[in-house]
Amino acid sequence: MLMPAAEAVLSLETTMTMLDNHVPEPEPDPGAEADSEPDSDPEPDPSADPEPEPDSVKTATKQTGESEETARRSPVGSVFFWAVAFVIAFVIWATVSPDSLGDIMTTAMTAVSSSFGWIYLVVPFAAIVMLVWFAASRFGRIRLGSADSLPEYSTVAWLSMILAAVMGIGLVSYGVAEPMSHFMVPPHGLAEPETMDAAIRAMQFSYLDWGFQAWAIFGVFGLAIGYSTHRKGRPALVSTMLRPVLGRLVDGWVGKFIDILTIIATLFGTTTSLGLGASQIGEGLNTIFGIDATIVLQIVVVAVLTLLFTGSAFTGVSRGIRYISQITLTMATLLGLFVFITGPSGFVANLFVRSVGSFAGDFLEVSFMTPSSAADSEWMLSWTYFMMAWWLSWSAFVGIFLAKISKGRTIRQFVAGVLLVPSAVFFVWFTIMGGSAIKLDMEGAKIGEATAENLDTAFFSLLDQLPLTLLTSIFTIIMVILFFVSSADSNTFVLSSLSSGGSFEPRRPVIATWGFLTGACAIVLLLVGGLQALQQAAMLSAVPFSIIVVILGVALIKELRSDHQIVEEVARKRHVLGI
Template sequence: MAGYVGRAANRQSMIAIAIMLAILLWAFLGQENFRTVVQTVRSASRPVLEWYFVGIICFFFGAMLWLGVSRYYRVRLGADDEEPEYTLAAWLSMLFAAGTGVGLLFWSIAEPLEHFDSNPFQAGELQNPAALALRLTFFHWGLSGWAIFALIGLCLAYFSFRRNRPLTLRSALEPVIGRHSDGIIGRGFDVVAVIATVFGVTTTLGLGARQVGTGLNEVFGLPGSTWVQLATIAVIIAVATTSVALGLQRGIRRLSEFNVVLAGLLLLFFFVYGPTNHLISMTLEVSGAYLQKLPAQSLFTGATGGADWLNEWTIFYWGWWIAWAPFVGMFIARISRGRTIGEFLLGVFLFPSVFTFIWIGILGGSALHLQGEGVTDLISVVQEDEARALFVTIRELGAPSTLTTLVSGMAILLIAIFFATSADSGTLVINTILSDGSTTPPAWRRISWSIGIGLLTAALILAGGIEILQQTVVLAAVPFSVVLAAMTIGLFRALMSEEQDPRKGRKGRRPRQPWAGTDEPD
């Protein structure tokens, strides 16, 4: 049996590698054709995706909210008497780390400025334009996106730690497709997850390479050309590949912890040199407006106007969150053993979202204040190059020039480390899926995937830059969203089949709260 499983896993890996190589060669050798096909398919699918992604995200969000208040909230991700693997403080700290990344650094200033300049809601809003811009950014980085991460993390943790299944996505499909979850169908779903993850990681790496290149240009005067971006990708992927080859997981973990410190220092810089009282007031006010407007915003499909904005922003973000979900979801699952479903959902929904709102409120709020007060025209900067927004904002906050240079360099280092850890961790997740849940796949396989992801990122940048990266991640997310929907159904079916033994002293009575404790057996 073990031999069969090993052969099946190898075939699964070969199929995934073949698909990736085909896409890589197509993007490199037929750049014009690749760009045309992607744009044509994205354009043709636009009317359907406008309602499909809106509907499927609402479904995922609603499912997670219901689980959080249902009788299943006390189900433990492990044995009934199992204690959490990490302390609450350590667990929340790691969720904090999961909530930061290259994308948040890239868009926390650029996106509010773009919404401030243009959005389809301003005419009917009494809210201040800057507050509205922040609210729309909160929406794209808030609870709806984290519902996707919570869903896949919960499915992986439940079936792996409570049902003792492999730490792969197909394990969650067993209640839906039965024994086929270990056959061609189940492994096919794993391949779909791998392809979605590859495009999610490449999109993020593309954004990171662009911002590192821009930062080097702003701080050190290096030309911000495509070739600088490609050189940045080569260097960072070389670092990630070296860590893969040498097994330096402890080093990458320490880099991640170091990045949390750098992120905190960057946040403190903006908080001190920005309009502090205004930032606190604005963040609190916009958070309330976000919660008030969340239902209507979640169901906005652009049917009566604003479809271009919806496709440029919301549909891209939902595709990106879905494609990134296996990576972050598996990380969340691996640190959540022993938590109850209620604890899991509260932590994954609330803590990272609160941090994200604080981050965007302080960085984005500072940029909007500079724009509103006429200190500098940041909107023109964003229209020219979105990646410059972070560095120009740092420069215009009025700090001493030496400190400004130091903070700008720190921001570049922050992005570069996120870049390296994302590439390394993404490679680990892909190989875990393709190795039946093993966290120690062969080194050659991890090295191959690390190099392949770097090459694919470079190929997509050459084929059409950030626009092609954004379009491909949306298209890659479509089939995986179907897998996520099937996983949701599988999770609900598995929970309904949970054994509901009465508590001690109440034989013959159906308990209102199963799994409520760890009673001693009679």
């Protein structure tokens, strides 16, 4: 029997179907296909222009007698070796001279935030506008795949992987910490601290950091890569999708440089999550067993997690990643219901309604709010700028992962599932967790003081005020571990794909290499400067991705305009033939 949350997710299928039905098209009804998993690949679409199989792959297949599946596993090339070399050099630098690396990163980050910080606000908002336009326009009917392709995963499984594999660990790391921090120190001085106005502003900016902007960035990348791979038959590479704008440059060193940059940004985005996960697990162990959350403990946790997610990545998306995602989503639903029922549910419900209304009314203002003083700039660097940069650094990883699991979805379905549903889920989660903590703090629970001292203790400070503290703390630690494994194994899979010519079936030695390097980078950055160093690495790697997102959007518009002409021509022919 499905849980209420799962039933609500399942009902999305009907909504998605209705979104497509208002525009006549000779394609199958999405509602009849959502929960089916085809036994064989559909017939190729005449509008697709798959690129021919590389001669090197054909030759290798003939000479060695490898199966077709093995032949599709692209061999590693210069992109893999250059990316690995850069990461190893970075690790060595951080080990030999951590002070110089820390100083350079701090200086660079200050320069970027003071001169180009506004980019982190403009680009995500532009991504929202672009996705809404794609879904509402005639392009919304175009399918990520051939015209008659079916989704490979049911809607429940699809949304579970989106939620858990992308940002699941943030539910615990920031679910209480961010709203509580904004409640104690309201953003931009917009409210008096520790008041009801401050509580509403706290939720507003939590929604901003974890809602539409983040998922729009992911959505643009996912849509572009999904269209390029499933409809055009191209490798899952960012450089390939930029061909309509950059032309043949993507075939040379420019394309390779873009792919290497994509790998590096993705790696640093993951190391930040790995550091957050280690910190949360360390604090949980301290709460339950009294073990000090030292840097040594965090390193041990990172090492263990690295083994877990690398092993899970070997199983691929359809097995390990899919099942772990569904388990973690179920666990998060149970924990959210527990906190809502046992906590101040009336206050939380009222806060949710007021905060959502306030966020909708002030959406444009808060989306473009830049710092007005040095203190304000420092706050932005710690929160909004960092969050937007973090999402940018994750954009390629999430985009490729979304593309992998979204074959057969229409653009309209994709936008609804990627932009609207996760944002709504995160709004509810942050209000339940953050709102409960705020109300209990108002009643003297001292959660705010614990959060100000150490963000990692915020979530467990909330659980300490509710029944079954020991049980829920253990439950949360297990959930954090599974959340991170779900996220990191999909990330390792994507890193391996990017460094294997865009193949969706990378070789195991490549997967193992990136799993090891991800853990190694997280450890050295923790030693250099803790979580701050991890955040700085993610933010710096995201700077060039702001430009790539813009180019990617332009390229996608060009591709869709060309494709729609072909789709309409096919529809006219079918109408004439009475099909």
